[in-house]
Amino acid sequence: MINPTVVELSRLQFALTALYHFLFVPLTLGLSVLLAAMETVYVITGKPLYKEMTQFWGRLFGINFAIGVATGLTMEFEFGTNWSMYSHFVGDVFGTPLAIEGLMAFFMESTFVGLMFFGWERLSKPAHLAVTYLVALGSNLSALWILIANGFMQDPVGARFDPNTMRMEFTNFGALVFNDDAQAKFVHTTIAGFVTAAMFVMGVSAFYLLRRQHRGFAARSFRIAALFGLISSLAVVTLGDALGRLDYLLQRPKLAAIEGLWHTxxxxxxxxxxxxxxxxxxxxxxxxxxxxxxxxxxxxxxxxxxxPGIDALERAAKPKIVKGIAAVTALEAYAKTKSPAALAAFRKYENDMGYGLLAERFAPEEDLNKIAKRDLPSIVNRTARATIPNVFVEFWSFRLMVALGFAFIVVFAFAAYWSLKNELEKHPWVLKVAMWSIPLPVLVCEYGWIVAEAGRQPWSVYGWLPTFTSASTHSVGYMVFSLLGFVTLYSAFIAAELYLMFKYARLGPGYRGTAAEAVAPPPAHGQPGYADRPWE
Amino acid sequence: MEIYAALKVIWALLLGFLLTGLAVMVGMDMGVGTLLRFVGSNDAERRAALNMIGPHWDGNQVWFILGGGAIFAAFPTLYATSFSTFYIVMIVLLFSMILRPVAFEYRSKIEATRWRETWDWAFLISGAVPMIIYGAAVGNVLQGVGFHFSWDGQYYQDESFIWYLLNPFALLCGVLSLSLSVFEGGAMLMMRGEEPLYGRARGFAIGGGSLAALLFVIGGIWVQFIKGFAYFGPVDPAAPATPLGGPAVVMREGAWMDNFHAHPILWLVPAIGLFGMIAGPLALAARRPILGWWLGALAWIGTIGTVGGAMFPFLMPSTTKSSQSLSVWNASGSAYNLAWMLAFALVFTPVIVAYTSWAFHLMRGKVRPQPTPGDEHLY
Amino acid sequence: MRNFIKIVALALVLALALCLAVIAGDYGPWYFAWLVGTAMIVLVAAAGAVLYEAQEGARGTTREE
Known part of the structure; x- marks a missing residue:
């Protein structure tokens, strides 16, 4: 018996920890590439200002990166700790991209990030630039493999259910990697990260320009970020359209919910x-x-x-549910007796077995064998209703995401235009909008996550494994313990993160940090802790 | 189908390799974290200690993440079952581990003493607790865990979690792994540190290594009296991987020694481990920290190899339904998956080893409590 | 000799890039678009900064005149 409270608490915990992790990931993805762009200018022009620029934004990158790594650990382990049936059912194909992510991407990112911070004096200019590019490549490759894994949950291609091992077995590597959903989502997500980082750099630079601080530094950072953001925000919309079309082709309930289509x-x-x-x-x-x-x-x-509207989708689901129930009961019989007849009965409807598993939660004692004939229609109706994700959540998350996404294009367009004309300071409203927009892309990324993942419900693996069936068989006490711990720790982390971000953004470029406090010769003039910067 | 059996064995070996990498690299950082408050008497010294592993801790930590990912992909049923049955322990491990990246990045960013003191405690917790849990988890797995599966592959837990943590053998394994990590951390602090840090680290590391040797011997004797697991009757290593309907498994005292009796050459493995634990502290006593560090790595290889050699082919035996014990044969991924993963591992593991070595080589040298200007991003 | 090695290394990188482009272009059109697009975004942003320096330089010259 699956305890519905445990499933709900597990979902709550996963959603909280994933949304929290995803507060920091987009900035890491985008800022790593933006840092590479800045350092490229340093290597080309040789101007020390661009080195300082890379180091300053790198410092903020570091504060953000640490918490991204920490919360990412949670994600890697939560599949096992809270979704044991899921991990058993698809681990053979879902675990592989996660392992390759570690092997190919995360190792690279994490090793070179250390050199990026510590290696300025020990590496030649081009070598350090290469290191920075490897960090950017590593973090984006990480996103690639994670989204290939996620693509499998959205559209499970490249695997086949095996009744002998009771799980989906990996059959086609190419299909998994070149899954359309994974491709479009990778580009959409990483470029959304570029937008987030561009808005962050632009907004903080706008803050300096408004306060007439670090003007040469801020105007240049603003320029780079505005152009970076303008192209990215245009690209992200194109990909959004591609993803919407994939949902239309592959996940009709999600699309119907997004558009609020009750009727065809x-x-x-x-x-x-x-x-x-x-x-x-x-x-x-x-x-x-x-x-x-x-x-x-x-x-x-x-x-x-x-x-097709929601009414039509529910109608279309009903025959699948009836076949699915037959498939799952046959599968259980096969598991217990290994009889060829049961296997044949399962094979007949095997593609609908997910719908049978979905019906389990409505069956008496969650056992499909115990469904009385007269109860079948009502159970099928309730199951059909359960195939539709929450329309209100999908409808509004999508609309807020799209509206803000288009707004970003406008903001970046004005910002880039006035920046290219070097007339930013004559248009303080552009600067103010840029500054106040810093948190918005993060919010939009969260909306995007909700659209994609809440829209996948009630499935954890679309059409094959319901979320309800995926959870570990814990007690409620276990869940309360872990939830309380996560809420406490994560609240403390976000408070510290925001405090440090504000502190170091306010201190501005040129601040040598507490790092050199012991050695920095007392500055003869100017503020303590600041190096001389001839370009100011 | 012979190929499938071979792939399973290769992945069991690779898992051992990954766990060893994790123990050596992450264990070293955690040892430094554990020792931080004790080797550094003031803030400058503690910062020096942190910056010795500063450029590397993040890369090292990936061994941990990769270990998790590889278990997920290569032994999905083991991943699904072990992480869930050890839920509370895993969550405590996770909480302590996620403190560490944040502690590194945030500790020195604010000058207040209380702030830094707090994070120093966080380093102690996030260094000592995970190492104890790693060891204790292995100790518990050696004694078997209470779980069984329903027909659809869902696991059910048969015992409460307190039992897993609090038994003397598991605690012994936990302390063993902590002392090895203190040894490796101390050796690292000697490599990149100067007096007085050097001397203090040396003392702790020699103590840690010697304690590890003692506990390793005690544990080895103790295992003889623990109920081990063994297959009863023939097993098909190339069978489809499922814990349901497997061959019978017996529990009896000393069964973990069967492999050693069948293949006496296996005795070399614990011998290598013990050699590392004895020669390591001697090398540190002779002020040869690099040699000592490598001997510590040898000690880890020996320890993990001994556990693996004793348990093979079992991964996580079940005390309540022993025929559903998870083994290399019944908990692995499909042949297709294992083959692809092997291809990736063959290409990328040498690359990883190469750039990690390069990174250590590049950042070699002593770190002083008084940093020189130009040392960027000091923790 | 040194130059020869450099040319060979460059040729290898080029061949690898071509292979990647062909594979990505054939099977993963979006992956290909990402590779090209990201490179473009980085270059445009960097070019913006170089342009800034040119503008600064021009302004400096006019002032001197």
Missing amino acids: TTPPYAPEKIFAIPDDETQRDIVSIGVPYVLTPLVTHSWTTSI
Whole structure:
């Protein structure tokens, strides 16, 4: 018997720790590349200001990186500690990209990040630049393998269920790596990280420009970040469209939830809802405002194709659920008797077995064998309803993500324009918007995560393994213990992180840190702790 | 199908290699963390100690992450079951381990004494606790764990968690692993440190290595009286990997010695470990920290090799349903998966070893409590 | 000899890059787009800074005149 409270607490813990981890990851991804760009300018021009620039933003990178590494440890182990059935069921194919990530990417990133910070005096200029590029490459390759793993959860290709080992077995490496979902998501996620980092550097530079501090330094950082962000924010939208199309092709319930489609659309009139309050309970909108003739071409890239609504999707799921129940009962019989007849019965419906597992939570004592014939229709109906993710969450996470994503393009466009004309200080509103926008891309990344992962529900592996079936069989006490611990530790971490980020951003470039306090000769003039900077 | 059996054995060996890498590299950093408060009497000395491993701790930690990833991919059922049955222990391990990266980065960024004192305690916790847990977990696995599987492969736990932590044999293994890590950490501090850090580290490391040797011998004798596990009847190593419906397993005292009796050459492995634990402290006493460090690595190889040699092919035996004990044969990934992973490991492991060595070579030399200008990003 | 080794090394890197591009281009169009796109983003951002220096230089010269 699976305890539903334990499953809910496990989901809560995973969502909290993953969302928390993902507060820091995008900045690491993007800032590593941005640092490489800055150091490239240093090596090309030879101007010490760009070295200082790389080191200053590198310091902030370090503060962020440490907490990203720490919270990443949690993610690597949580599959095993909280999702044992999941790990057993797909470990053969899901664990592989995670292991390769360590082997190929994380080792590289972590080893060279040490040299990046410590090696300025021991490496030649080009060698240090190469190290910085390897850190950037390593962190982005990490993202690649993680998203290949995630792509498998979204669209399980390259593996086949084996009734003898009761798990999905890896069958095609190429299919796993070149999974369309993994590809589009990798580009979308990393470039979203580029946007996050660009906004961060631009916003902090804007802060200096507004306060007329470190102007030469800040104007140059602003320029690099604005251009970096402008192209990235354009690219991220393109990829967003590609992902939406994949959801239309492969995960229709997710798309229907995102667009709030309770009913199948009538092309080409179907309106794109701009504002709505979807009510999951009654499956209708309390309020809805839309723009007609937009939805169909946007999603289907045609004028005549209709998009199935939630009512149609539930109807389509019902026969799969009936077949799935037959498949799972046959599988259980095969597991216990090894009879060829049971195996044959399983093989007949094996592709729908996930829907059978999904029905387990509604069966008496979670046992499909105990479903009475007269109860079957009601259980099938409840299971069909459960195949639809939460519409309200999907609808609004998606809209906030998209609206802010487009807003970023506008911000970066103005910022880049005035920066290229060197007239930023005449337009303080651009600087103010840039400064106040620093946290927004982080928020948008979180929305993106919610759209992708909450939209995958009720599955942990789409169509094959329900989230409900995936969890470890813990007691509630275990979960309370770990949840309390995570909340305490993570709250302390975020407080320390924000404090240090603000402190070091305020101190600005040129501050040698407490590191050199013991050795730095007392400055003859100017503020203590600051080196002389001729370009100010 | 012979190839499948060979792949399983290769991955068991690679797992041993990874666990050894983890123990040597992460153990060294954790030893430094454990010793931090004791070898450094003031802030400058402690900062010097941290900066000796400063450029490397992050890379070293990946051994831990890679270990987790490799178990996940190569032995998915082991990953799923062990991490869940040891839940509370694993969570405590995780909490202590995630303190460490943050401690490194944040400790010296604020000058307040209380702030730094707090993080120094965090270093002690995040150094000592994980090493004790690693050892204790191995100690518990040697005694068997209470779990069984339902027909669909879901595990069920049969015993409460307190038992796992609190038994004398597991604690002995925990202290053994802590003392080896103190030895390696101390050797590292000697390599890159100067007096008075050097002398203090030397004292602790010699103590740690000697204690490890003593505990290793006691543990070796103790194992004779522990109920080990052995397959009863023939086993097909190339069978599809599932713990369900496996051959019978018997529990009896001294079963962990079967492999040593069958293959006397295996005695070389504990001999190598013991040699490392005895010769290591002697090398440090003779002020040869580099030699001592390598002997410490040898001690780890011997220790982990001994456990692996005793248990093979078992990975995590079950006391409550012994036929469902997890072994190299029934908990591994599919042949296709193991083959691909092997290809990646063959390409990337040498590359990793090469650039890690280069990084250590590049950052060699003494770290002084009074840093010279230009030393960037000191912790 | 040194130059020869350099040329061989460069040729190898080029061959590797070509292989990567062909594989990525054939099977992973998005991966290919990422490789090209990221390189472009980095170069444009760096070029922005170089342009800044040129603008500074120009302003400095006008002031002197």
